[in-house]
Amino acid sequence: MGCIPTKLAKHTPGYEDPTVLASETSFSVCEVEALYELFKKLSHSIFKDGLIHKEEFQLALFKNSKRKNLFADRIFDLFDIKRNGVIEFGEFVRSLNVFHPDTPTEEKIAFAFKLYDLRHTGYIERDELKEMVLALLDESGLHLSDDVVEVIVEKTFSQADSKGDGRIDPDEWKEFVSQNPALLKNMTLPYLKDMTMVFPSFVVNSELDEEDL
Amino acid sequence: MTTQAPVPAPDYGCGAGKVVLGRYELGRVLGRGATAKVYLARDLSSGLSVALKSIPKSRPQGGGGGGGDGDGGASPAAILREISSLRRLRHPHVARLHGVLASRSRIYLALELARGGNLLSRLESRGPGPGPGGEQQQQEELARRYFRQLISAVGYAHSRGVFHRDLKPENLLLDERGDLKVTDFGLSAQTAHLRPDDGLLHTICGTPAYVAPEILSKQGYDGAKVDIWSCGVVLFALNAGYLPFNHPNLITMYKKICRAQYRCPKWTSPDLRHLLSRILDPDPHTRITLDGIVAHPWFARGLDVGRWTAVMRLGDGDDDDDDGDGKDQMDRDGRALNAFDIISLAPGCDLSGLFGAGRDRDRFWTGRSRWPAPRGGGPAGSGRRGSEGSCSRGKTVISSPASRFTRLPPERRWWWSSRGTGLRTGGSGKRG
Numbered sequence: 001m002g003c004i005p006t007k008l009a010k011h012t013p014g015y016e017d018p019t020v021l022a023s024e025t026s027f028s029v030c031e032v033e034a035l036y037e038l039f040k041k042l043s044h045s046i047f048k049d050g051l052i053h054k055e056e057f058q059l060a061l062f063k064n065s066k067r068k069n070l071f072a073d074r075i076f077d078l079f080d081i082k083r084n085g086v087i088e089f090g091e092f093v094r095s096l097n098v099f100h101p102d103t104p105t106e107e108k109i110a111f112a113f114k115l116y117d118l119r120h121t122g123y124i125e126r127d128e129l130k131e132m133v134l135a136l137l138d139e140s141g142l143h144l145s146d147d148v149v150e151v152i153v154e155k156t157f158s159q160a161d162s163k164g165d166g167r168i169d170p171d172e173w174k175e176f177v178s179q180n181p182a183l184l185k186n187m188t189l190p191y192l193k194d195m196t197m198v199f200p201s202f203v204v205n206s207e208l209d210e211e212d213l
Numbered sequence: 214m215t216t217q218a219p220v221p222a223p224d225y226g227c228g229a230g231k232v233v234l235g236r237y238e239l240g241r242v243l244g245r246g247a248t249a250k251v252y253l254a255r256d257l258s259s260g261l262s263v264a265l266k267s268i269p270k271s272r273p274q275g276g277g278g279g280g281g282d283g284d285g286g287a288s289p290a291a292i293l294r295e296i297s298s299l300r301r302l303r304h305p306h307v308a309r310l311h312g313v314l315a316s317r318s319r320i321y322l323a324l325e326l327a328r329g330g331n332l333l334s335r336l337e338s339r340g341p342g343p344g345p346g347g348e349q350q351q352q353e354e355l356a357r358r359y360f361r362q363l364i365s366a367v368g369y370a371h372s373r374g375v376f377h378r379d380l381k382p383e384n385l386l387l388d389e390r391g392d393l394k395v396t397d398f399g400l401s402a403q404t405a406h407l408r409p410d411d412g413l414l415h416t417i418c419g420t421p422a423y424v425a426p427e428i429l430s431k432q433g434y435d436g437a438k439v440d441i442w443s444c445g446v447v448l449f450a451l452n453a454g455y456l457p458f459n460h461p462n463l464i465t466m467y468k469k470i471c472r473a474q475y476r477c478p479k480w481t482s483p484d485l486r487h488l489l490s491r492i493l494d495p496d497p498h499t500r501i502t503l504d505g506i507v508a509h510p511w512f513a514r515g516l517d518v519g520r521w522t523a524v525m526r527l528g529d530g531d532d533d534d535d536d537g538d539g540k541d542q543m544d545r546d547g548r549a550l551n552a553f554d555i556i557s558l559a560p561g562c563d564l565s566g567l568f569g570a571g572r573d574r575d576r577f578w579t580g581r582s583r584w585p586a587p588r589g590g591g592p593a594g595s596g597r598r599g600s601e602g603s604c605s606r607g608k609t610v611i612s613s614p615a616s617r618f619t620r621l622p623p624e625r626r627w628w629w630s631s632r633g634t635g636l637r638t639g640g641s642g643k644r645g
Contacts, residue, residue, distance in 0.1 A: 028235060030314055069560070
C-alpha cells in the first residue's frame with residue numbers, strides 16, 4: 001500500500017484506520033480518505049465535534065437542519081449502528097458501502113428491508129407501508145384520496161405477501177425484489193464507484209505521502 | 214497481453230511493477246510530455262488495463278503568479294478543469310477518464326488504454342506517397358474513415374463546450390480495432406475560461422506544425438476554429454503521408470502557415486482538395502465550420518447519417534451513471550407501479566445531498582434537465598411540461614395534478630398525470 005496518511009494529528013472521535021475500512025468495504029484506501037474529508041465537513045457543519053448529528057444529516061440532505069423526514073430518520077438510524085444518536089466515521093463508511101455499486105445485492109435487499117421495517121418488528125406491515133406511501137406523497141405535495149392509497153397498498157401486498165399472512169417477511173421481500181429489481185435502485189449511488197472523478201477536489205488535495213516516480 | 218501495444222522505446226527503468234496508491238500496478242512508460250508521464254498500468258481492483266497519466270503538482274510557492282507551469286507542474290485547479298472537461302465526454306472516439314488519484318506531489322489520471330499506438334506512428338511507418346501499389350482510392354477511404362471519427366469526437370466535445378487546442382497525430386490514438394481515440398485534453402480550455410471582453414482564448418499553446426495562423430499572429434482566437442484548422446492538417450497528413458506546412462526554418466514555416474501555402478499530392482481528388490482549402494483557410498472568419506465539414510460532399514459520401522446523429526447525442530443528460538443503468542426493462546414494459554416504487558422515490562432516501570453541498574453536485578446533475586420528453590404519448594408530449602411539481606434536486610419530478618405516474622426515459626423523472634387508471638410506468642418511446 002502506498003497510501004499512508006502522514007498527518008497523525010487529531011482525528012475525529014471514532015476514527016478508524018482507512019486501510020482497515022478499505023479491506024472491509026468496496027472502497028479503496030484513497031476513496032476512504034476522500035470519504036474522511038467529506039465526513040469531517042459534514043460532522044463539523046453545526047456541532048463541530050467530529051460526529052454527525054441528526055441535524056447535520058438533515059442539513060446535508062435538505063439544506064435545512066430542522067426538516068424532519070420519515071425516510072431520512074430511518075436512514076440516519078440505520079447508519080447509527082451503535083445506536084448512540086450520532087454517526088461515527090466507521091459507521092459512515094460501512095453504511096455508505098451498502099450503496100456502493102459493487103456491494104452484493106443481498107446486502108442491499110437486507111438494508112432496504114430494515115429501512116422499511118419502521119417499527120423493527122422483523123416484518124413490513126401493511127400500516128407501515130401505508131404510512132410510508134402517505135409520507136412520500138405528503139412531502140411531494142401530492143394528495144391522493146385515502147381510497148386510492150388503500151388500493152395501491154392492497155395491490156402491492158397481494159403481490160408481495162405471498163404467504164398471505166398480512167405482513168411481508170424477509171424471504172417474501174427477497175422474492176418480491178428479485179421480481180422488481182428496480183426497487184433497489186435507491187440502494188445504489190452509482191458515483192460512489194467513480195468518487196474520485198465526481199469529487200476530484202477531495203482527491204486532488206490529498207496529503208498522502210508516496211515516493212515520487 | 215500487456216506487452217502488445219506497439220510503442221517505441223519501451224522503458225522499464227522507473228516505476229515498473231510498482232503499485233501506485235494501492236490501486237494501480239505500473240507497467241512500462243507509454244509516453245512522456247513536457248510535465249506528464251504516461252504509464253501502462255493495471256487496476257488491481259478490476260484487472261482493467263489503463264493508461265495512467267502522472268502529473269506533478271506545482272508547488273504553490275513563488276513561480277510568478279499562479280500560472281501553474283512555473284516549476285513544470287500543474288496546479289490542482291488546472292487539473293480539476295481538465296478532469297471536469299474529460300468527465301463530460303463519453304464518446305467512442307474520445308479516450309475516457311476512468312479515475313483520478315493523487316498523492317502529495319502527484320496527480321494520476323487513469324485513462325482508457327488504446328492499444329493500437331498513435332496515428333503518427335501509423336503515418337510514419339507508411340511514409341509519404343499514395344501507399345504501396347498506388348492504391349489511391351483505398352488511401353483516401355482510410356483518410357475519410359479516420360477523419361470522420363476525428364470530426365465526430367471534436368464536434369461532440371465542442372457541442373459540450375470543450376475544446377482540445379492541441380490536436381495532432383500524437384494525440385490521436387488507435388484502439389485494437391483500429392478506431393480512433395482522441396486523448397490528452399490537458400490543454401483544453403472550456404468556454405468558461407474565455408476572457409470576457411472578446412470571448413476569445415488567449416493562451417498560446419499547440420504544436421507549431423498544427424497550429425492555426427491566428428495563434429501564431431498572437432491574436433485572441435476561437436477554440437472551435439483552431440481545432441478545425443488542426444483537423445485540416447491531420448486530414449492533409451492522412452491523405453498525403455506528410456505535413457502540409459513543414460520547413461526546417463520556423464519563420465518560413467510560420468509564413469507558410471499564415472498564407473496557407475501547401476501543395477496537395479497529385480493523386481488528391483478534387484472534392485478533397487476543395488475541402489482542404491476550406492479548412493486550411495487562414496482567415497478564421499471564413500474558415501469552414503464543423504457543420505460545413507459534415508455537409509461537404511467529400512465528408513458526406515456514404516455517411517450513415519442516423520448513426521452519426523446518434524453518436525453525437527451520446528451521454529446527453531447522463532452525466533453520472535454507468536452504462537448499465539440504461540437497460541431498465543421494467544420501464545419499457547409499462548409495468549404497473551407498486552407502493553414500494555413510490556416510496557423508493559423519497560427524497561429522504563436520496564443520499565446525494567451528503568456529497569454535494571458545493572457546486573460540484575450542481576454541475577453533476579444539470580444534465581438531467583436536458584432529457585427530451587418522450588415522443589408520442591405521455592403527458593410531456595401533450596404539452597403539460599409546465600405542470601412539473603415538487604422537485605428534489607432535479608432528480609425526481611412529480612407533477613401535481615394527478616392520477617398517473619410516468620417515468621421519463623432515462624429514469625429518475627416521473628410524471629403524474631390525470632389520465633389512465635392506476636399507476637403505471639410509461640415506456641420511453643411508446644404510447645402507454
